[in-house]
Amino acid sequence: xxxxxxxxxxxxxxxxxxxxxxxxxxxxxxxxxxxxxxxxxxxxxxxxxxxxxxxxxxxxxxxxxxxxxxxxxxxxxxxxxxxxxxxxxxxxxxxxxxxxxxxxxxxxxxxxxxxxxxxxxxxxxxxxxxxxxxxxxxxxxxxxxxxxxxxxxxxxxxxxxxxxxxxxxxxxxxxxxxxxxxxxxxxxxxxxxxxxxxxxxxxxxxxxxxxxxxxxxxxxxxxxxxxxxxxxxxxxxxxxxxxxxxxxxxxxxxxxxxxxxxxxxxxxxxxxxxxxxxxxxxxxxxxxxxxxxxxxxxxxxxxxxxxxxxxxxxxxxxxxxxxxxxxxxxxxxxxxxxxxxxxxxxxxxxx
Amino acid sequence: xxxxxxxxxxxxxxxxxxxxxxxxxxxxxxxxxxxxxxxxxxxxxxxxxxxxxxxxxxxxxxxxxxxxxxxxxxxxxxxxxxxxxxxxxxxxxxxxxxxxxxxxxxxxxxxxxxxxxxxxxxxxxxxxxxxxxxxxxxxxxxxxxxxxxxxxxxxxxxxxxxxxxxxxxxxxxxxxxxxxxxxxxxxxxxxxxxxxxxxxxxxxxxxxxxxxxxxxxxxxxxxxxxxxxxxxxxxxxxxxxxxxxxxxxxxxxxxxxxxxxxxxxxxxxxxxxxxxxxxxxxxxxxxxxxxxxxxxxxxxxxxxxxxxxxxxxxxxxxxxxxxxxxxxxxxxxxxxxxxxxxxxxxxxxxx
DNA sequence: CAAAAAATGATAGGCGTATATCATTCCAGT
DNA sequence: ACTGGAATGATATACGCCTATCATTTTTTG
Numbered sequence: 056x057x058x059x060x061x062x063x064x065x066x067x068x069x070x071x072x073x074x075x076x077x078x079x080x081x082x083x084x085x086x087x088x089x090x091x092x093x094x095x096x097x098x099x100x101x102x103x104x105x106x107x108x109x110x111x112x113x114x115x116x117x118x119x120x121x122x123x124x125x126x127x128x129x130x131x132x133x134x135x136x137x138x139x140x141x142x143x144x145x146x147x148x149x150x151x152x153x154x155x156x157x158x159x160x161x162x163x164x165x166x167x168x169x170x171x172x173x174x175x176x177x178x179x180x181x182x183x184x185x186x187x188x189x190x191x192x193x194x195x196x197x198x199x200x201x202x203x204x205x206x207x208x209x210x211x212x213x214x215x216x217x218x219x220x221x222x223x224x225x226x227x228x229x230x231x232x233x234x235x236x237x238x239x240x241x242x243x244x245x246x247x248x249x250x251x252x253x254x255x256x257x258x259x260x261x262x263x264x265x266x267x268x269x270x271x272x273x274x275x276x277x278x279x280x281x282x283x284x285x286x287x288x289x290x291x292x293x294x295x296x297x298x299x300x301x302x303x304x305x306x307x308x309x310x311x312x313x314x315x316x317x318x319x320x321x322x323x324x325x326x327x328x329x330x331x332x333x334x335x336x337x338x339x340x341x342x343x344x345x346x347x348x349x350x351x352x353x354x355x356x357x358x359x360x361x362x363x364x365x366x367x368x369x370x371x372x373x374x375x376x377x378x379x380x381x382x383x384x385x386x387x388x389x390x391x392x393x394x395x396x397x398x399x400x401x402x403x404x405x406x
Numbered sequence: 407x408x409x410x411x412x413x414x415x416x417x418x419x420x421x422x423x424x425x426x427x428x429x430x431x432x433x434x435x436x437x438x439x440x441x442x443x444x445x446x447x448x449x450x451x452x453x454x455x456x457x458x459x460x461x462x463x464x465x466x467x468x469x470x471x472x473x474x475x476x477x478x479x480x481x482x483x484x485x486x487x488x489x490x491x492x493x494x495x496x497x498x499x500x501x502x503x504x505x506x507x508x509x510x511x512x513x514x515x516x517x518x519x520x521x522x523x524x525x526x527x528x529x530x531x532x533x534x535x536x537x538x539x540x541x542x543x544x545x546x547x548x549x550x551x552x553x554x555x556x557x558x559x560x561x562x563x564x565x566x567x568x569x570x571x572x573x574x575x576x577x578x579x580x581x582x583x584x585x586x587x588x589x590x591x592x593x594x595x596x597x598x599x600x601x602x603x604x605x606x607x608x609x610x611x612x613x614x615x616x617x618x619x620x621x622x623x624x625x626x627x628x629x630x631x632x633x634x635x636x637x638x639x640x641x642x643x644x645x646x647x648x649x650x651x652x653x654x655x656x657x658x659x660x661x662x663x664x665x666x667x668x669x670x671x672x673x674x675x676x677x678x679x680x681x682x683x684x685x686x687x688x689x690x691x692x693x694x695x696x697x698x699x700x701x702x703x704x705x706x707x708x709x710x711x712x713x714x715x716x717x718x719x720x721x722x723x724x725x726x727x728x729x730x731x732x733x734x735x736x737x738x739x740x741x742x743x744x745x746x747x748x749x750x751x752x753x754x755x756x757x
Numbered sequence: 758c759a760a761a762a763a764a765t766g767a768t769a770g771g772c773g774t775a776t777a778t779c780a781t782t783c784c785a786g787t
Numbered sequence: 788a789c790t791g792g793a794a795t796g797a798t799a800t801a802c803g804c805c806t807a808t809c810a811t812t813t814t815t816t817g
Contacts, residue, residue, distance in 0.1 A: 060469060060502065062803055073766045078805075088764060088814095105499045109460040110803035113772050118411060148456045151411065231742035239591045239701060239740070243678070270742065327594070350590060384745045387738040389590070391582035391621065394735045413773055424796045433775075439794060461773035464802050763814070768807100775801085782795070787788100 061102040070098035081106065112151065119152040121368050122174055123183040123209075126161035130312065131337035133185075136210075136357045143361055152369065164189035171195045181205035181368030186213035186221075188258055205371030207364055207378070210355070211259055219371055220378040222363045224355040226259050229385040230266020230310065233332045236351050236387065237306045238270060240330045245274040246305035249297055249329070253285035253311030263310035263334075278304055283313045291316030298324070309333040318343045336388055344390050352388040359383055412453040421449035432457070463502065470503040472719050473525055474534040474560075477512035481663060482688035484536075487561075487708045494712055503720065515540035522546045532556035532719030537564035537572075539609055556722030558715055558729070561706070562610055570722055571729040573714045575706040577610050580736040581617020581661065584683045587702050587738065588657045589621060591681045596625040597656035600648055600680070604636035604662030614661035614685075629655055634664045642667030649675070660684040669694045687739055695741050703739040710734055 067077035072091055079087045080095040087095075098104070123140050125133050137156060144154040160166040167184065168191050174182060175198065182199065186192065186208035193216035196206050205219050212221040237248055250267060252260040264280065271277060278301055283290030290313040298304055298320065306329050309317050314333045318340075321328050331349035333340060343349045360383055367378040388394075418428035423442055430438045431446040438446075449455070474491050476484050488507060495505040511517040518535065519542050525533060526549065533550065537543065537559035544567035547557050556570050563572040588599055601618060603611035615631065622628060629652055634641030641664040649655055649671065657680050660668050665684045669691075672679050682700035684691060694700045711734055718729040739745075 059467070060504075064803085075767075076765060079765090082805075084806095086764065091764080103499075107464070107502065107803055108500050109463040109502065110772090111805075112460045113458070113464055113774090113802090114804045114806085116410070116772055148411075148454075149459045151458065151460065153411075228743060232740060235740045235742045236590075239587075239681075240593055242591055242593055242595065242681075244593065266742075330590075330593075381746060384743050387740070387743065389583060389586045389738070391586045391617075392579060392735050392738065395732060415773085426797075427795060429775075430795090435776095437794065442794080458773050461802090462775075464772090464804090465774040465776085467802050759817095761814105761816075763812100765810100765812070767810080770807090771805085773802105777799085778797105780795100780797080783793080785790105785792090787790085 060107070061104045062107070063104070065102055066095065066098045066104050069102060070094040117151060119181070119369060119372050120179045121152060121154045121181045121183070121365070122179055123154065123156050123364070124159050124167065124170060124185070125156065126185055127158040128161050130161075131339065132312065132335045132357070135337060136361065139357055139361045143365060147365065152365070154365070162187070164192050167192055168195045171199060175199055175202060175204065179204060180372040181207070183207050183209050183222075183364045183368065184213075185209050186211040186216075186218075188214060190215070192216065205368050207367050209360060209364055210357075214258070220367050220380040222360050222367065222380065222383065224383050224385045226262035227266040227269070228382075229334070229353055229355070230263035230268075231270045232266075232385055232387065233263070233308050233310075233351070233353055234267040234270030236332055237267075237308060237330055238273075238275060240350065241275060241305065243273070244305075247276045247278050247301065247303045248306045248308055249278045249294070249301075249304045250280045251283050251290060251294060251307065251309040251311065251317060252280055253313070254282050255280060257311070260310045267308055267310075283309075283311060283316070285312040287313040287316035287319075289313065289316070291319050294320045298329070304329055306330040306332070314343075315339045318348055321348050336393075341393065341396070344388065344393065347390065350389065354386045354388055356383055356386055411458070412455045413458070414455070416453055417446065417449045417455045420453060421445040468502060470532070470720060470723050471530045472503060472505045472532045472534070472716070473530055474505065474507050474715070475510050475518065475521060475536070476507065477536055478509040479512050481512075482690065483663065483686045483708070486688060487712065490708055490712045494716060498716065503716070505716070513538070515543050518543055519546045522550060526550055526553060526555065530555060531723040532558070534558050534560050534573075534715045534719065535564075536560050537562040537567075537569075539565060541566070543567065556719050558718050560711060560715055561708075565609070571718050571731040573711050573718065573731065573734065575734050575736045577613035578617040578620070579733075580685070580704055580706070581614035581619075582621045583617075583736055583738065584614070584659050584661075584702070584704055585618040585621030587683055588618075588659060588681055589624075589626060591701065592626060592656065594624070595656075598627045598629050598652065598654045599657045599659055600629045600645070600652075600655045601631045602634050602641060602645060602658060602660040602662065602668065603631055604664070605633050606631060608662070611661045618659055618661075634660075634662060634667070636663040638664040638667035638670075640664065640667070642670055645671045649680070655680055657681040657683070665694075666690045669699055672699050687744075692744065692747070695739065695744065698741065701740065705737045705739055707734055707737055 063077050064074055067074045076087060076091055077095050080092050125137055140156045147154055159170050164187055182204060193213050196213060196216040196218050199206050200217060207220045207222055208218050210223045250264055252264060255261060281293035281297055283293055294317050321331055332351040334353050336352050336354040340352050344352055370378060414428050415425055418425045423446060427438060427442055428446050431443050476488055491507045498505055510521050515538055533555060543564050547564060547567040547569050550557050551568060558571045558573055559569050561574045601615055603615060606612055632644040632648055634644055645668050672682055683702040684700060685704050687703050687705040691703050695703055721729060
């Protein structure tokens with residue numbers, strides 16, 4: 056049960072040097088003769104020594120301080136993400152990382168920049184933000200990094216910034232995935248896809264649309280996009296009008312938010328409904344999937360995103376080298392492979 | 407950067423008791439007056455004290471010893487899983503957990519039981535095994551647990567055993583998911599699905615088939631199953647014969663292994679091919695997906711499984727209560743949302 | 758060969774927790 | 788008031804690593 060693992064003292068003894076010298080080698084303090092370095096290295100290999108991080112962290116008394124900034128509002132997706140961050144914050148405290156979750160006015164780059172500047176004075180180790188396309192944000196990120204603060208963008212990147220990593224899905228991939236599934240559902244039959252976006256000027260949505268176009272071929276065509284401004288009432292009106300105007304539409308792909316409106320339209324539809332693919336597993340999309348009102352939900356796994364952000368920031372704070380950011384792959388949910396619904400104990404809401 | 411978090415000494419001071427008493431409270435040693443307990447608890451709340459696990463682990467000098475037993479053979483899926491375990495073993499050593507990965511003759515319950523008995527003598531904290539349906543295995547698990555050794559089953563459960571947890575997908579769910587996607591691909595059109603299994607007597611495969619049947623309705627029907635014994639040559643011959651005999655077949659669902667054979671048949675097929683859904687993302691299924699020879703791969707995320715196994719075993723060893731086993735949901739891959747191919751540095755193989 | 762420079766050894770204190778021992782104080786029951 | 792047991796305090800050691808200091812030895816250099 057409790058064998059002992061070799062310590063650095065064991066290494067030193069085995070290498071025939073003092074503890075101090077072994078320490079100089081493993082912590083790269085320099086001032087050690089080449090032959091001693093080699094002997095210590097050999098001893099490490101022979102004994103299979105690995106540094107005890109618990110002891111190391113303890114001795115250094117290191118406390119990581121991170122912050123995550125999310126857009127405010129009642130958006131279901133960010134609500135879910137916020138809950139995930141707060142849950143992570145609690146369990147991370149035992150490992151000496153203090154994570155504060157803050158919100159900032161959505162779609163307001165200036166507010167975000169002000170918040171970042173405040174955090175910079177607050178001696179923090181790393182920050183996660185939901186990016187936006189503004190140059191001022193890119194500059195603020197540059198300033199933070201100049202102070203040695205790690206910065207990762209989450210869900211949405213900040214183009215032209217030198218953030219340490221982007222943690223999120225590739226939206227072109229997401230759009231292609233949607234397109235593939237829609238094509239599969241048509242099985243070679245002709246069809247017309249109605250794309251719904253928040254705004255064509257939003258980079259994320261444009262990328263998803265581009266991905267969709269990459270895949271759509273053969274006798275599938277695209278109807279003109281609807282811009283729903285991520286608001287369910289506008290989406291509802293737009294989709295209802297489009298479906299009425301064009302009976303040839305066989306599929307709807309919603310790249311943005313406001314899908315409660317889309318779902319209402321589908322629910323009220325007489326006869327066979329089109330194939331519906333949309334993004335993000337949130338309470339209303341989950342219910343719609345379970346009810347058979349929609350076919351596919353493409354999710355960007357905020358759980359995984361949150362975990363990666365924290366790991367990445369910690370790695371940066373330790374100066375363990377740059378983050379190697381494997382992209383998060385969009386996950387496909389149908390009615391049958393939904394994850395178990397988790398009830399948020401605080402709000403009582405179902406996720 | 408380096409504020410200090412409250413320690414147990416701080417708590418004691420705040421509560422107006424000695425360190426010893428505070429310790430008696432947090433470690434539930436008993437012999438403390440009710441009012442002292444309350445004062446210490448209040449101090450903990452007020453200061454937001456959380457135990458420093460690094461220090462705790464250090465002081466206990468705890469070393470976790472775990473073993474994972476996988477079936478031998480050249481199966482691509484278990485090869486992938488094995489690589490994952492070995493990678494995890496390396497990085498876990500820094501956290502004082504020693505994980506050994508062993509193989510045992512596949513489909514040989516007696517060999518597995520012998521190995522388990524040997525491990526039981528070897529003062530180990532936890533074991534992960536790929537379950538099988540044999541009573542003797544269930545008994546061996548009971549014996550291990552009687553000795554206080556944690557046991558989790560992986561990929562395949564051991565019915566009737568009192569293992570601490572099963573980490574893997576629900577195969578009925580997986581089958582339903584496959585069925586849903588096949589139904590989607592038919593878009594209401596008529597069709598006939600050819601199921602391919604390793605053996606009908608294998609519980610996992612039977613469950614997947616049952617899940618498929620749950621979903622298939624309307625003008626979709628099932629052809630008689632092919633038993634491919636998980637061998638690609640047998641699968642190849644069987645599928646080729648079935649497709650030739652029944653031109654009505656519009657889809658193939660392979661619940662087991664040996665899919666290289668299935669892929670070869672599809673590749674050689676003239677004209678339009680059926681919809682193909684199969685399990686496990688391994689090099690050959692990945693290539694087939696990329697080449698457009700198959701439509702869907704349902705994967706049980708061995709990465710996640712391995713991570714959960716280790717977390718779970720550690721939790722058991724700490725006696726932090728029973729494992730709360732959220733099921734792993736099967737993941738759907740199409741050509742477009744494949745994760746980046748990772749090259750195994752040792753074998754040079756692509757995963 | 759002496760002096761300077763480089764390398765090494767010896768050792769101590771601290772990080773926060775776990776655990777143990779022993780002395781002391783408190784209070785109930787007689 | 789005395790006794791016995793419960794509750795509490797004081798304190799020491801160990802865990803493995805980091806950091807620092809100072810003395811000593813070895814090597815290099817002029």
